[in-house]
Amino acid sequence: MMTALLEPCMVIAVLLNFYILSVSRLKMLIVVVAIQGVILGLMYPIVHQGFAPTAEAGLDLIPLVRLLALTIAIIAIKGSLIPVMLNRAVLLADIRSTVTSVIGFVPSLLIGGVGAAIVFVFAQQLPVSPDHHSPLLIPTSLTTVLTGFLILVTRREALAQVLGYIVMENGIFIFGLLLIEAVPILVELGVVLDLFVGVFVMGIIVHHVSRAFPEASTEHLASLKEL
């Protein structure tokens, strides 16, 4: 039952990756990344359900409340706090509303597609525990990491690079779903918190970048290099 819910989520996450690679409007990019974040937040309780034999343990309220609280926290941070903050940065810093790519959108989509295919084949080679939920989980995670990385290295705008970083962290989060039992709450919170602080600091920097240079494009950040 759980797999039936989980797999559509993962398919959507992968499709969103391709969409992320093709979006050229910054605001749209922020929205799409936020949607992906919300989907991850929804996957979290589904996977957790899969692990916990609720029928035997009976109705224990405390883990349930904890689970709900964490889910809400993840969705709130990934789905609303971060996008709101980034949108504020766009407004305050008067950043250009289009994203440009060093290699163009079609080539980056192509690389993303080929990369995803390779990842799906590669993931077949890795030994997988029989008891975990879906064979899609590992390739979805790695594809998302790859997408984030691609955005990070090919987009010129500072904010788009921040979004690439967030997508990368999303991919890592999906892999983390495999380890819910192993990773204690500290690490779960650490992931979300670090993401938040990282983006917060990056947001401040973007603000400084845009005050120092118009359009907050990292092309202006090119005076430090070897001759």
Add this chain to the structure above:
Amino acid sequence: MMLLLIILVPTVLSGLAMVVPWNQWRPLLIPLAATLHLGLVITTLSGGETSAFDRWLAIDPLNRVFLLAISCIYLLCALYAPGYLWARANRSNRVLCGCVLLFLGVTSLVCLSHHLGLMWVAMETTTLVTAPCIYFNHNARALEATWKYLLIGSVGIALALLGSFFLAYAMIQAGSESTLLFDELVEHSHKISHPWLHAAFILLVVGYGTKMGLAPMHTWKPDAYGEAPGMIGALLAGVLTSVAFLCVLRFFHIAHIAHEDRFAQRILVFFGLLSMGTAAVFMARQKDIKRCLAYSSVEHMGMLAFGIGLGGMAVGGSLLHVFHNGICKVALFLAAGNIHRAYGSKSTDEVTGVIRRLPISGVVLLAGFFAITGSPLFGPFVSEFQILNGAFEAGKPALGLCFLLFLLLVFFGMGNTLVNCAFGPLPEEGTTTQFSDRFSVVFPLLLAIGLTVLLGVWTPEPLPAWITDAQQFLQRSPAE
């Protein structure tokens, strides 16, 4: 309690620095924290508590060496802080002092943590607390350096997280209870899933190697070291990169117990030689003093990885080199900082005649150059020689010759930059600032270079014994 104090004392003082309103007195908190920290470290290491919080924090033969190293190196930088910040009284140092103090707390946490997740969180925090320090000068170049540092550092640390997850999954795969505590990971790692371990090890070396500044993930280094104040450069090159190296060693240890040491060694030798080669290439004709030192840091991180990759006695050489490299880098970066202050430039086009303009900083810069390139009589010679010896002893003369070749290239490249600015004509009157070799900005340099010379002729007890212990700890034969 002692272990917690080592982390808490600098953290609390950092909070204090953020609320102290006096710009002039605030920098004094840094040497205070460093002295207290070294005192606490020595007390703890000479027979205090060895673990806390269910072994989430613990002292073992490996991190004992690193804890002592970072505490000593930090103290040398801390002694320089007040003199430097008084020379820059026109600028608020609140954020810098707070971050530098917090930096000591979180790097100690990285050292002490025996938990994969905790170590990762602490390492990520080091990126966040050092970024404002790099941006201290608040100009466009500093901003660019900070941006690159944050972005590359965060990506590196994100890959390290993925690697940590892979490692945890490799344990689940093996059917053993999944855990993130190092002691348990090491204990169970002989039955770990090998494909996942391979993937995890590569990601972890790339991730933490980014923080170390191994090539090709070193690109943040010349920018960050070039634009940050000299003191921050010294802290990054001496303390931050050393604790990142400790993280890499933790995973090397796990790979060793899992009978994967050949695989792990090959990867470390590859990154080590690549870093040394990259540094040698970029140091040739380098016109910027601080960037030149940054590449020297890339080179020495390569040496550390190379030594571990060789195995045998080279491992001890690498561990000793953490001290020698760190202390010598402090001397070099602080001297470069003084030169930058005095000339208002760090390019060899404008910086000439340093020996006459700043006699003490100039001599320290030259001596530091000879020391770091492995000239006899200085500390780094001892450890570099041990690594080289290890290469021949391990029956890998080709690797040993590569190591020698890169050392030679670096000597010429670095010499070309640093010797040129040490000698040559004095700049014209009026083109330099009023800054001069005052006692407060010179004695930490002299202390650091003095220590470098001392370590070249005599390694104080109990350091040799501790290094041997750490080496045996890393090379302990697998349980089964």
